[in-house]
Amino acid sequence: MNTALPNPVMPASLSLYGVSVASRLLLGTALYPSPKVMAESIKAAGASIVTVSVRRESARANSGMGFFELVRSLNVRVMPNTAGCRTAREAIATAHMARELFGTDWVKLEVIGNDDTLQPDLFGLLEAARALIGDGFKVFPYTTEDLIAAERLREAGCEVLMPWAAPIGTGRGLANPYALRSLRTYFPDTPLIVDAGIGAPSHAAAAMEMGFDAVLLNTAVARAADPVRMASAFAAAIAAGRSAFEAGLMEMRDTAAPSTPVAGTPFFGLDKS
Amino acid sequence: MFNTRAPPTPGKSDGPDGRIGRARRGNACIRNKAIANIRQHRGNPDTPMQLKVFVNGEATVTSADTLAELVAQFGFAETGVATALNGDFVPRGARQTTRLVGDDKVEIVSPRQGG
Numbered sequence: 353m354n355t356a357l358p359n360p361v362m363p364a365s366l367s368l369y370g371v372s373v374a375s376r377l378l379l380g381t382a383l384y385p386s387p388k389v390m391a392e393s394i395k396a397a398g399a400s401i402v403t404v405s406v407r408r409e410s411a412r413a414n415s416g417m418g419f420f421e422l423v424r425s426l427n428v429r430v431m432p433n434t435a436g437c438r439t440a441r442e443a444i445a446t447a448h449m450a451r452e453l454f455g456t457d458w459v460k461l462e463v464i465g466n467d468d469t470l471q472p473d474l475f476g477l478l479e480a481a482r483a484l485i486g487d488g489f490k491v492f493p494y495t496t497e498d499l500i501a502a503e504r505l506r507e508a509g510c511e512v513l514m515p516w517a518a519p520i521g522t523g524r525g526l527a528n529p530y531a532l533r534s535l536r537t538y539f540p541d542t543p544l545i546v547d548a549g550i551g552a553p554s555h556a557a558a559a560m561e562m563g564f565d566a567v568l569l570n571t572a573v574a575r576a577a578d579p580v581r582m583a584s585a586f587a588a589a590i591a592a593g594r595s596a597f598e599a600g601l602m603e604m605r606d607t608a609a610p611s612t613p614v615a616g617t618p619f620f621g622l623d624k625s
Numbered sequence: 626m627f628n629t630r631a632p633p634t635p636g637k638s639d640g641p642d643g644r645i646g647r648a649r650r651g652n653a654c655i656r657n658k659a660i661a662n663i664r665q666h667r668g669n670p671d672t673p674m675q676l677k678v679f680v681n682g683e684a685t686v687t688s689a690d691t692l693a694e695l696v697a698q699f700g701f702a703e704t705g706v707a708t709a710l711n712g713d714f715v716p717r718g719a720r721q722t723t724r725l726v727g728d729d730k731v732e733i734v735s736p737r738q739g740g
Contacts, residue, residue, distance in 0.1 A: 380740030390738070405739025408681040408732065409706050416735025417705045423736075433739045441712055448714035449707035449734050520740070570740035 366565055368401075368512050368543055369458070369490040371429075375400040376560070377590045378431070378545065379583070380570025387422055389579050394426050397583035401429045403460055403568065406450050420454070431492065433460040438473075440480035447484050459484060460514070460547075460568075462494045470520040470548075474501040478508060485509040494547055497531035499538055506542060513539065514547040514568065517559065521571050523551025526558055536563050553582075553589030560593025561601060678729045693720035696733060706733050 366373045379399040384390035394402055402423060409416050423430060432450030437443035440463060447459045463480055465473030472495050481491045485508055493505050497515050505513060515535055518524035526532055527549065536544060546559040547568040556567045567590055576582035614620075675686050680695070689695035692708055692715055708715045709732040715723050725731075 380738075382738035382740045384738075403739050405737045406707065406734040407737035409701060409735035410681075411699045411701070416737060417702070419738065420736035435739055445709045445712060445714045445732075446734075448716075449709060449732075452707045452714075452717060453734070453736055 366543065368492075373400050373429075373566075374398075375587075376566040376594055377556075377587055378403065378547075378566055378568035379573060380568070381419075381423060382570055383574035384579055385574075387419070390574070391422060391426060393573055393579045393583040394428060396580045396587070397573065398587050399428060401431055402426075403433050403570070404430045404450075404454065405433050405435050406446060406453060416453075429458070430454050430456060431458045431460050432456065433494075434462045434480075435464075437463055438465075438476075439463065440476040440483065443476070443480040444483050444487075447480075447489060448487070451489070457488055458490045458492065460492045460494060472496055472516070474498060477501070478504050481505055481510055482508045492545070497528055497535050499535060502535060502539065506539070512543045512545060514545045516548040517546050517555065518549025520548045522549050523572055524549055525551055525555035529558070529562070532559070532564070533562055553585045556586055557589040557593035557596075560590050561596045563597050566590075676725055676727050676729075678725055678727070678731055680731045681733060687725070689725060691721055692723040692725060692731065695725060695731060696720060699733065701733060701735075706735050708733055 366376055375398045377397050377399050378401045379394055379397050380403045381390055381394075382405070384393060404420070404423060407416075420430075432447070432454050434443040434446040434450070437446050443461060443463045447461065450459060451457055461477060461480055461484065463473045463476035465471050465476070472493075474495065477493055477495060478501070481493050484491050491508075491510050492512050492514050493510050494514050494516070495501055495505060502513050502515070513535075515532060516527075517532070518527040526546075532546070543565045545566040545568050546556075546564045550556050550559070550567060550569040551572050556569065559567055567586075569586065573579050573582045573586060674688055674690070676689070677684060677686050678695070679685065680687075680699070687695055687698060689698050692710060693703075696703065696706060696708065703717065707717070708720060710723060711730050
């Protein structure tokens with residue numbers, strides 16, 4: 353066995369802001385049929401990072417810390433998001449509240465520009481990223497495939513970028529593979545996590561085969577008929593896609609090329625005489 | 626950056642030299658009036674101070690003097706929630722010294738599921 357080749361069972365490790373991350377599947381904690389199914393899905397996914405959020409607490413429910421205790425018991429790192437924020441100012445205040453509650457300076461930064469597409473507002477995103485990095489946050493910006501926005505975010509100090517595959521919750525897969533491939537080529541050394549729009553394990557595998565470092569998803573697992581089983585399906589697809597990337601995919605061609613040797617084909621040339 | 630109410634820091638409505646702009650002056654005027662009301666009530670122990678503030682978007686009448694008291698009145702554990710006042714984060718340690726005035730918009734949040 354050639355030990356110089358990457359071992360498909362133990363692929364090259366991923367480092368995010370200097371933290372070594374075991375799993376390339378990041379999972380959301382929302383929309384599961386029950387807290388128990390959420391916990392089992394996180395375990396089945398083998399996720400080492402899960403996304404969480406903050407919402408208005410009601411005096412009647414007073415349930416937020418119970419949820420956090422459950423997540424904490426799973427031994428995973430949490431990444432709070434700023435989901436639903438429409439301005440940089442809202443996102444900045446939300447990130448600060450999340451940092452105090454969850455005790456982490458990691459933040460999945462979302463500044464949403466449109467209700468129908470939940471498309472990132474790249475201008476607000478950059479403004480919020482600059483402010484939060486100044487306040488000591490490790491910012492994971494939820495962005496589009498736009499190369500210049502990505503470059504500005506990198507300049508602002510974002511060490512990781514999270515481009516969308518398709519709008520949040522659509523499950524449409526890689527809507528713009530050409531642009532995603534360009535982004536990957538443009539930033540060979542920046543950890544890139546495809547976030548949002550993944551619907552099937554094959555979508556996640558395709559992103560990993562392109563060389564993306566990880567995939568973040570939520571709805572595709574939480575809304576599956578059997579979320580726990582879907583979580584392990586995604587884990588397998590992401591591991592396979594990563595191994596395929598590390599193994600080096602063949603070049604695509606336009607014309608057919610026989611795989612069986614042509615030389616020595618029986619009856620070859622007999623019809624010429 | 627954080628809303629601690631004192632001293633005033635230059636904001637969006639401020640002029641380039643840090644002078645207080647019109648919007649901020651307007652707010653300060655309302656606040657001074659509210660603080661005057663509070664002082665009046667404090668002088669009279671028979672009249673408990675009542676303030677109308679917005680908590681998580683809902684109008685609420687409260688006798689709380691500070692953000693910390695408001696959080697306690699709602700029955701929240703001190704470390705179980707995070708707060709913002711009029712759009713700016715207020716750290717846990719600053720709630721005690723953050724005085725409420727009429728029409729303040731308070732956000733009180735806790736951990737929740739997210740994607």
